[in-house]
Amino acid sequence: MTLVSTPTATAPARESARTAKRRRGRRRPRVLIAITTLFFALLYLPIAVVALFSFNSQKSLTVFDGFSLRWYRAFAHDDVLIASLGTSLRISLVAMAGSVLLGVALALGLVRCRTRLGSLAGLIMLVPLITPEIVTGVASMLLFKGLGIPLSTFTVMLAEITFSISYVTVVLRSRVAALNPEVEEAAMDLGATRWQAVRLVTLPALLPAALASAVLIFALVFDDFVLAYFTTGVDPQPLSVRIYSAIRFGVQPTINAVGTLMLAGSIALIALALFIPRLFGRRGGLDLLSGE
Amino acid sequence: MALLRNSSRTRRRDTSGNRIWVWFMLPGTLWMAGFLVASLLLVAVLAVGTTDELGNPRFGFDLSAVRALADPAYTEVLARSLGYALLTCLICLLIAYPVAYTIALYGGRYKHALIAAIVVPFFANYLVRMYGWSVVLSDDGPLLRALRAIGLADGGTKILNSSFGVIAGLVYGFVVFMIIPLYAALERLDVSLIEAGRDLYGGPVRTFFFVTLPATRQGAAAGLVLVFLPAMGDFVSAQLMGGPDQIMIGNLIQDKFFQGQNWPLGSALTMLLMLVLLIGMLGYLRRTRKDEAEALR
Numbered sequence: 001m002t003l004v005s006t007p008t009a010t011a012p013a014r015e016s017a018r019t020a021k022r023r024r025g026r027r028r029p030r031v032l033i034a035i036t037t038l039f040f041a042l043l044y045l046p047i048a049v050v051a052l053f054s055f056n057s058q059k060s061l062t063v064f065d066g067f068s069l070r071w072y073r074a075f076a077h078d079d080v081l082i083a084s085l086g087t088s089l090r091i092s093l094v095a096m097a098g099s100v101l102l103g104v105a106l107a108l109g110l111v112r113c114r115t116r117l118g119s120l121a122g123l124i125m126l127v128p129l130i131t132p133e134i135v136t137g138v139a140s141m142l143l144f145k146g147l148g149i150p151l152s153t154f155t156v157m158l159a160e161i162t163f164s165i166s167y168v169t170v171v172l173r174s175r176v177a178a179l180n181p182e183v184e185e186a187a188m189d190l191g192a193t194r195w196q197a198v199r200l201v202t203l204p205a206l207l208p209a210a211l212a213s214a215v216l217i218f219a220l221v222f223d224d225f226v227l228a229y230f231t232t233g234v235d236p237q238p239l240s241v242r243i244y245s246a247i248r249f250g251v252q253p254t255i256n257a258v259g260t261l262m263l264a265g266s267i268a269l270i271a272l273a274l275f276i277p278r279l280f281g282r283r284g285g286l287d288l289l290s291g292e
Numbered sequence: 293m294a295l296l297r298n299s300s301r302t303r304r305r306d307t308s309g310n311r312i313w314v315w316f317m318l319p320g321t322l323w324m325a326g327f328l329v330a331s332l333l334l335v336a337v338l339a340v341g342t343t344d345e346l347g348n349p350r351f352g353f354d355l356s357a358v359r360a361l362a363d364p365a366y367t368e369v370l371a372r373s374l375g376y377a378l379l380t381c382l383i384c385l386l387i388a389y390p391v392a393y394t395i396a397l398y399g400g401r402y403k404h405a406l407i408a409a410i411v412v413p414f415f416a417n418y419l420v421r422m423y424g425w426s427v428v429l430s431d432d433g434p435l436l437r438a439l440r441a442i443g444l445a446d447g448g449t450k451i452l453n454s455s456f457g458v459i460a461g462l463v464y465g466f467v468v469f470m471i472i473p474l475y476a477a478l479e480r481l482d483v484s485l486i487e488a489g490r491d492l493y494g495g496p497v498r499t500f501f502f503v504t505l506p507a508t509r510q511g512a513a514a515g516l517v518l519v520f521l522p523a524m525g526d527f528v529s530a531q532l533m534g535g536p537d538q539i540m541i542g543n544l545i546q547d548k549f550f551q552g553q554n555w556p557l558g559s560a561l562t563m564l565l566m567l568v569l570l571i572g573m574l575g576y577l578r579r580t581r582k583d584e585a586e587a588l589r
Contacts, residue, residue: 029394032393032394033394036395039391040410043413046421046428049428050424062430062432102319102320106320106321109313109314109317109320112316113313113316118313121317124321125320127328128328130521132522132526134545135335135566138549138558139332139334139335140327140331142338142555142559143330143334162324162327163328165324195312219415223416223419240419243423244528259424262416262420263417263421266415270415271412
C-alpha cells in the first residue's frame with residue numbers, strides 16, 4: 001500500500017514491491033493488530049464508562065440500571081456548576097484572544113527578525129513547553145501573591161494566556177517560515193507600505209493556522225486543570241477545578257454528566273481544529289498537535 | 293551608481309523592516325518575561341526564604357528549606373517519583389512502539405484517521421479521562437471483572453491504591469506523547485530498508501533490531517522526554533489511583549502550597565523537581581547532538 005505510492009518505481013522495482021506485498025500479505029501481523037486493537041479498546045473504555053454511567057438512572061458506577069437524563073437535569077439545576085461553566089467559558093475566550101494576538105505577532109517577529117533579541121525571545125518561548133504544569137502553576141501563584149494581586153478568574157486568565165502563547169507561536173512559526181517573504185517585497189514594490197504588506201498579504205496567509213490554533217487553545221484552556229487550580233480564587237471556580245474537588249471525595253454522578261459534556265465538547269473542538277486547514281484547501285494538520 | 297543607490301535602498305528597507313519585526317515581537321516577549329521568567333525566578337528566591345510566625349512567606353536568605361530536602365521522607369518520595377516516571381517511560385515505549393508501527397506500516401489509507409482517533413481524545417479533558425480510568429481500574433470495575441471472569445485475577449486482586457495503579461494512570465495519561473514522535477519517525481522510515489534487511493536474510497527480529505529500531509531511535513528519544521516531563525510532575529494519578537504510600541513529588545508540592553502552607557519548602561521541592569527534569573533534558577540534548585554528529589560523519 002505504501003510501497004506502490006512511489007511514483008518513480010521502475011519495472012523491476014515494482015516487481016519486487018509486488019512480491020514483497022504478497023509476502024507481507026501472506027504473513028499478516030496478527031500479533032501487532034491484536035495489540036493495537038487492545039490499545040484502542042483500553043483507550044476508549046474509560047471515556048465510554050463515564051459516558052455510559054452519566055445516563056444511569058441510579059447512583060452506581062458499576063451497575064447500569066436503566067437509561068435516564070437524571071444527572072444532566074441535576075447539572076442544569078446546579079447553580080454552582082453553571083456559574084463555574086460560565087467562568088470557564090470566559091477564561092477560555094479571553095485566553096484564546098490574548099494568546100492568539102500575542103502569539104501570531106511573536107511568531108512573525110521571531111521568524112523575520114534575526115537579532116539577538118530574537119534568539120532570546122525564541123528561548124524564553126520554549127520554557128513553558130519543557131516545564132511541567134505543576135511548576136508553572138506554583139510559579140504563577142507565587143507571582144500573583146508576590147505582586148499583591150488577589151487570586152481570581154482574572155489571574156487564571158493571565159496565567160492561561162502566558163502558557164498558551166508558546167503554543168500558538170510554535171504552530172504559527174513553521175507556517176510563517178514556509179511563507180515566501182518575496183511576496184511581501186513584491187507588494188511593497190507595488191507601492192504598499194510595510195504594514196499594508198503584512199496586513200494584506202501575510203496575515204491572510206496565516207489565517208487558517210491562526211484560526212485552528214485559536215479553536216485548539218479554547219479547548220485546551222477550557223480543559224486545563226493544573227494551572228487553573230493553582231491560580232484560581234474562590235469566586236466561581238473554573239469547571240475543571242470544581243470537577244477535581246468533586247472526584248477527590250468519591251463518586252458524584254453529576255460529574256459523569258458534566259464530564260461527558262466536556263469530553264464531547266472538546267473532542268468536537270479539537271476535531272474542528274484539525275479540519276480547519278482543510279476548509280482552506282490545505283492538508284489537514286495533525287502537526288498542530290505534535291507542536292512541530 | 294544605480295547599483296549603489298539600489299543597494300543602499302535595500303539596506304534601509306532591511307533595517308526598517310527589522311524594526312517593525314521587533315515591534316511585533318516585543319509585546320509577547322515582554323509578557324513572557326514578566327509572567328514566566330519572573331515567576332520562575334520567584335520560586336528560586338522563595339526556596340531560600342523563610343516564613344514569619346503567621347506562616348506568611350518572607351524573603352531572605354535561609355537554607356533551612358533546601359536543607360530539609362535531605363530528609364529521608366523527601367528523598368524517598370523523590371526516588372519513588374523517579375522510579376514511577378522511568379517505568380512509565382519504559383511501558384509507554386513498549387506499548388506505543390507496536391501501535392505506532394502497526395498504524396504507520398499497515399494503516400494504509402486509514403493511517404491518518406487512526407492516529408487522529410488516538411490523538412483527539414488524548415487532548416480532551418485530562419481530569420475526566422483519569423477519573424474514567426480510575427473507575428475502569430476500580431475493584432468492581434470492568435477490567436478486574438473481565439480478568440476475574442477469565443481466571444487471571446481473584447477476589448483479592450486490586451489495582452487501585454498500589455504502585456501498579458499509579459503507573460497505569462501515568463501511562464494512560466501520557467502514552468500519546470510517545471505515539472506521536474514514534475509514528476512520525478516510522479512514517480518517515482523508508483520501507484525498502486526493512487525489505488533490504490529481509491532480502492539479506494535477516495529474520496524479522498534481527499531486521500527489527502538492526503534496521504527499524506536504530507532508524508527510529510530519535511523518535512523514541514523524543515517520546516521518552518515528552519513522557520518523562522509530565523509524568524515526573526504529575527499529582528493527579530497518585531491521588532486517584534494511589535494511596536498514602538504512593539505519593540509523588542507533585543503531591544508533596546501541592547500539599548505544601550495548599551494544606552501545609554509551607555511555601556519555602558514547596559518552592560524548594562519545585563526547584564528540586566526542575567533540577568531533575570533539567571538533568572533529563574540535558575542528557576537528551578547531548579544524546580541527540582551526538583546522533584547528529586554521527587549522521588554528519
